[in-house]
Amino acid sequence: MRFFRAVDTVSGPPSSVRQRQAARRACHDPCLDPEQLKRARLHVERAIKEKKIFVVQGPYPIIRSLLWARGWVEKKLPRTSRRPEQHPGTQKKQLQEEEDDEGSDGDDSEQGEAVPFLESSEPLCPPWPPDEEEDEEEGEEQRDEEPDGIHELMSQLVQDQMPYFIWTNHCGAVDYQRLQQDQVVNHYAGVKAFTTKEGLCLNLRNLPWYNQADPDSFFPRCYRLGSADERQAFIEDFRLTAARSLLKVALERAEDAPAGMEQPPKCDEGPAGQHPPLAPQLVEEALQLCKQHLGTLGHQDIDRNTPSPRMTGTDWDRFLRECYCVLREGAVPVLSGAQREQSQALLLDIRQWFLVTNWTPLTVWFYRESYLRFCSRPFSLRQLDAARHLCNVSIQRRFHSARGRHPQLPPDRIWSCWQFQAYLAQVGQAGAWQQVMEPGMKAAVVGVLCSVQSLVGPHKGSFELYGADFVFGEDCQPWLLEINASPTMAPSSAVTRSLCARVQRDTLRVVIDHRDDPTCPTGAFELIYKEAAVPQPRFSGLKLMVKGFSLTAPCFLSSVTLKSEIKKLIYTHVGIWLLLLAQMCVGHFKLLPHDQVAMPYQWEYPYLLSILPSLLGLLSFPRNNISYLVLSMISTGLFSVAPLIYGAMEMFPMAQQLYRHGKAYRFIFGFSAVSIMYLVVVVAAQVHGWQLYYSKKLLDSWFTSTQEKKKK
Structure with missing residues (x-):
């Protein structure tokens, strides 16, 4: 079951009943007095009204403490989530260390937690010292943290509430389909497009279509060996x-x-x-x-006669x-070139954080502090073991530093960016960080995000913190190795213990405080890219909806109807014509005896030419040919109507004799031939009469349409 489904499922008794049950359980707790219970209930009611319910999955004591200090109430996860128990003392210790680091001059030697390795009078602290309001705020955060179970009680009171701030340690824990508009999550969907090496390899090839940048200038050439x-x-x-x-x-x-x-x-x-x-x-x-x-x-090589x-x-x-x-x-690795000490040359990379608070428009924040990680063994192309080529803390912690390590390298093999800048100043490259390294990392981050912007599922109000790993070349240009989602915030060294706490604090400043107050400080986060929003037209209050229906010209409509009627008459005439043709064939070729099928009358022979008017009528329809239609009408009178009049006159004596004496001399399958032929003449006369009538109307319609076109 996914995490969000667990935290968003409403179960148990209603809110008031649950609060009363939690209050009764708390009455038996000797650590809580009635005043604390009342204060907890009022705090919960205010948090529900202001939508300040949060959920944290994973070991993030700093995030919990900072949200508590802002008046948020935590909704505890079920025990099946395997969340390690948080100790308030650890939270106090980390926050105290963070305050101590900000209040001191930044030299780690005074804290006794790092080995001194630089003989420099320049402080290694950031150029944005904490102000008095920041110190007071952090002091209040610590005073508000109560290790007496008050937060546990408030968590029980909001178990049936929906969380509005969700912090998880992996993006797969969130069901993005069920997120509400006012819920904030620290992940986006579809970030594998750039947080995996294959995703970077594929999508950075499309970077020139989105940004005027060359991916080969900051990302090593990469190939998929499966292809x-x-x-x-x-x-x-x-x-x-x-x-x-x-x-x-x-x-x-x-x-x-x-x-x-x-x-x-x-x-x-x-x-x-x-x-x-x-x-x-x-x-x-x-x-x-x-x-x-x-x-x-x-x-x-195209025009060469002989290939190379x-x-x-x-x-x-x-x-x-x-x-x-x-x-x-x-x-020889990069950073040992100044002193050419091959035996002490260690491979290093840098972990750089950046924050995305919106994808449409793309908004990127760059953290102005970072840390470097060293390998525990000297770099060598002869030995390809992990101790020499992988700088990950989780890997290097399994190895001990080599003998005779450089005196400037601390035991935990971690440098802050300020220590690195001081080292660059010692080797004669004081301006490399501000002029080459940091601008190059910013450009690489923006380039990657622009190339995958259309692939990430944006959720308004959410955010995500990423950790990018870079190495530097001989010219100090940064090269992107990978981008990590959910970078670790575990304090693995003296540098990261205070640095990771500041990153979490400043992240909440950007995603919570800055959203409500754009003038509030954002710590070490710097806004490096914000895409221009697409301007939307003003709404003037009018209903800008147009309704309509298709219009058909009257002449065109009548033309289509008349053509349909004429075609029906032509097909009927063709049927009569085929019957007469069959009678002639049977009679002349003696296929049947004459006493069964009589020989045809004289008028039937010229009537066979009546097929010509029908063909001319059909030929006139596709292009509205007036000439063909006129010829069809004239030939209908000559080859269709005239033979029918002649036939009626020819068969009249035989019909009169049949009527007076009841005698017939010609038969068609036992029926009087003159009776059947008179019936054919009557039907054919009606067909041709209606055909002439509709043809005349169609001809008038065409003439009218032609005249209107000439006027236009």
């Missing part, structure tokens, strides 16, 4: 990178490279501390590979083996 095309692209990129790296090393060693080196070097040759010389043949191969790549980028020679798999294996023999000898 055959991308796997081949990775292999080609890997080989080309080896060639480029070899040329770079050759340029760096050009002055020191000894002359006369013709054979590829071996990794075990050469005295310690000296770089092995480069073989000219190996450098020439790398140079040719780079030339071919540049030619491909410039489309110079390509290296085989065996040649590539030999080339990469010799390249690694050279490159591994000169592998």
Whole structure:
């Protein structure tokens, strides 16, 4: 069962009954007096009225304490949520340490919690010292925290209430389909589009469509090896990178490279501390590979008559083996370059927080404090163990620092950003943080969020805190490794113990205090990006709804109706025409005896031409051809009406004899032929008469429409 379903389910007795039951249980508690019960009940009623009910899932004592201080009441989760028990003493201790850190000059050596490692007179505290109101607010937060069970009692009184602030430790704990508009959650749906490595790999390729930025300038080239095309692209990129790296090393060693080196070097040759010389043949191969790549980028390989020679798999294996023999000898990590102390070079990364409070429009807050994490073993390309290549605290805590570690590295292997800036000043790069590193991280964060903005499910009023991991190159440019949802707030070191508490405090300032009062301080959070809102037209009070229906011209409507009627008459005429044709065929070809089917009368032969007017009428309908319709009307009189008049006159004597004497000489299947033919003549005459009538009306309609078009 998902977390939100658990906290939003209303069960048990009504609110008043539940409050009375909780009050009766509290009466037996010797730690609570009636005055406390009354104060708790009034506090709960005010919190319900102001919609200040919250739920916290996970070990976040700072969040609980800060919300309690703002007058919020916690709705406890069921015991099945496995939430560890919170100790008020721990909350007090963390808040006290946070206050002590803000009230001191920022030097960790005075607190006795970190090893001194910098001989600098510059304070390592943020340039935004806490004001007096902030200190008073935190003091009130601590005084309001009561370790006597009052919060537990208030939690029981709001068990049937809906929480309006939900803080969970993973986004899968929230059912976003059932969220109300006034509920605030610390997660968004669909954030896997950038909080997973595959999501970053796919979506950053679309960044140029949303932002004028190149993802290859801050995110390492990334491939999905499960795809055959991308796997081949990775292999080609890997080989080309080896060639480029070899040329770079050759340029760096050009002055020191000894002359006369013709054979590829071996990794075990050469005295310690000296770089092995480069073989000219190996450098020439790398140079040719780079030339071919540049030619491909410039489309110079299209018009060539002879294709450039390509290296085989065996040649590539030999080339990469010799390249690694050279490159591994000169592998030095980024931040040891100033002193060239290979034995003490440690890989590091930086954890940078940022906060998204809205996706439409996109609103991003950047935290101006961060911390660095070091590996416990010196960096090496020969040894690929986790102690040398992964800076995660959860991984490095399993290893001990190497012997002879650098004296500036504390035992917990964590630096604050202020300690890092002081180190940069010592090595002659004092302005690198403000001019290159921090602006680069801000641009990378904004670029990532712009590329996935359409993929994340926005919920008005919600927010989410993310932790981005960066490494820095030789030019101090940041490179994004990954973005983490629900970054840990556990105090794993002296630096993070106070820093994580401040991050949680400032997060609530932005998402709660700043929403109600835009002028309130936001701590170390800085608004770095806010998308321009789409302007909405003013509502003038008028009903801007248009109702209508389709209009049809009268002439067009009558034309369609007349065509339909004429077609019905034509099909009836065709049926009569086929019957007469069948009689002629049977009589002339003697298919049946004449006493069963009599020979046709004389008028039936010219009547066969009556099919022509019907065909002309059908041909006139698609394009409203007046000429065809006129010819159809004229031919109807000549080939249809005239034969019928002649036939009536021809059969009149035989009909008179049949009427007077009751004798018939011609039969059609036992019936008098003259009677059947007279019936055919009457029906056909009516068909052709109505056909002429409707054709005349249709012709008038067409003439009227033509004249109206000429007037326009």
